[in-house]
Amino acid sequence: MIINFLFAAIKAGTPLLFGTTGEIMTEKSGNLNLGVEGMMFMGAFMGFFVGFHTGSLPLALLAAFIIGNFAALIYAFLTVTMMANQNVTGLTLTIFGIGFAKFFGEIMIRKAGGSPKLSPEFMITISEKPIPVLGEIPVIGKLIFSHNPLVYLSVLVAVICSIYIMKTRAGLNMRAVGENPAAADAAGIKVTRIKYLHIMLGGGICGLGGAYLSLINGGGVWNNSSVVNGQGWISVALVIFASWSPMKAIFGSLVFGAFSVLQFYAPKDIIHIPNAFYVMLPFLITTFVLIFASMRKSKTGSQPAGCGINYFREER
């Protein structure tokens, strides 16, 4: 029972981990992109569309990644080059992305004559299967080594991003841009290039999260109305919960994933809590995390100082 619960939690947390890691990359370079929901929607559509037509998982993921790049490029151009308001641009990207996915999704449905289904071979590639040897370990084997391939990919991406941010020179430069772009500029760091790069990278990772939702959570069938359904916004919340660290996001996505499936596993006859509170809990906790972080006024584990403010070189 508990193993099943945790297993479901990991599964539910994976798309959040993609979205959160993507948004962390974006915010660390000093841009708050509220378009995660839209980018995930676009990734969900492209991933499914390419997966449906080619039957290849790598191609589907690549397509989702590239459409995420493209969506983030619009955002980067408007906020970095044209210095538009970041909040409004992000929200616009969400409106645009949802419209994009639903519009082309409907065309796809019409062309397929009914809900498009992924081929059985494709379903086997993305199915849950135990890793040889490791998967046979009791408890842990089922819990950690028996997932679909995208779960491992999400953890891998988060770990790589974490190492990149904390241990490499490029990551250091990016953090400098996020904290204080004027100082970074003075030190000879190419602020504009770094912002573009990481916003687009972040968008691509968010796109992967969308692909997870349409390929795995959708059960192989494209559903126009409820593909992403707020997961992008939860990812934005999770960034706060994970205090801008991809490693903590791995744990955080597990917690949020657990909350989202808790109502199906909680012993209802012992604990009487309305279902609504289970789903509300992640947001309540995030709010408290946000408040406590601001009360402590600590520099580590809070939003990068330059986040949300456009950098205008002539005005430093």
Added chain:
Amino acid sequence: MSSQSLSTKKEPFIRIIKKTEISVGKTIVLSLLALLAAIIAGGIFILAIGQNPFEIYTTIVKGAWRSSMATKGTIKIAIPLLIAALGITPAFQMKFWNIGAEGQIIMGGIFATYFALFFDHLPHGLLLVIMFVAGMVGGGLWGLIPAYFKTRFGTNETLFTLMLNYIALYMIKFFIEGPWRDPASSGFPKIATFTKNARLDQIFGVHAGWLIGLVLVVVLFIYLTFTKQGYEISVVGESVNTARYAGMNVKKIIMRTMFISGAICGIAGMTQVTGAAYTLGEGVAGGVGFTAITVAWLSKLNPLFILVVTLLFSMLEKGCSVMQSTFGLSSAVSGILQGIILFFILGFDFFTRYRFVFRKER
């Protein structure tokens, strides 16, 4: 002199500098240019999916106004959008990034619903006034919470208001599944439909929300432009330090303004439950709070422009749903077109604030 020639050599070919004041006329011209560019870009998109842009555009515009039914539908879409966009305005003018209109609309709806459900024996006029005030208080309190923590601890308001949206949304779910569940409905849990007594009256065939919206346009315009409090808002938005130096109580101004901002959004929630849906559902805000932010921003936070932009957006939404039935294209195209228009106006806005300076030849 040698150092100067060195510096001119290093000067980039194009530089960007900030403009000082720009006239309202020029702003409008630039916005119209942006809109034109967006319409062309949207047209190219329509062409790319194999349709005739002129036909599609005329269908959208005609579809929104073709009959009195359609016109009423368009106005019904416009009402919550207009009121919520007006609500966003004072907060954004203060550079307080209130992303929480969605939640404030919901709380306004919840508070108003309480009185609609349990006090519907009161006289009609009195009940509606109470619901109106309740909606304002609900939305206002929901706006006050992040304002308090912002002034007390400097808590980031963008993220805070974003979280409150979801807490509010699941509160509706709680009331629907729990204490306010209609015992008469056997299937899906829902809240009982309001009795006639608790419904907002219609004026010219559309619920009176439109009148409330128009009155709010005028009131907010006067409040922001001609009152002391409105002036204080713009000073705080321009520079907190200036406001402090001038002896203003910045904390009080932020909290007051956020209460007002949330309260107006709460009115939008109240009109939705009592005028449009006659009940409280999870879709009471339905993304209006987010669209309202883009509307308010496009309108340069000017209440009069907000009215115009709201009508444009509602027309798009209604027109696209008509287009869906004539052309068989998904009405989701309205999201794409809205997005394109917004992208272009956001981009063109650059030219109202900055200008290019080319390197002078020597």
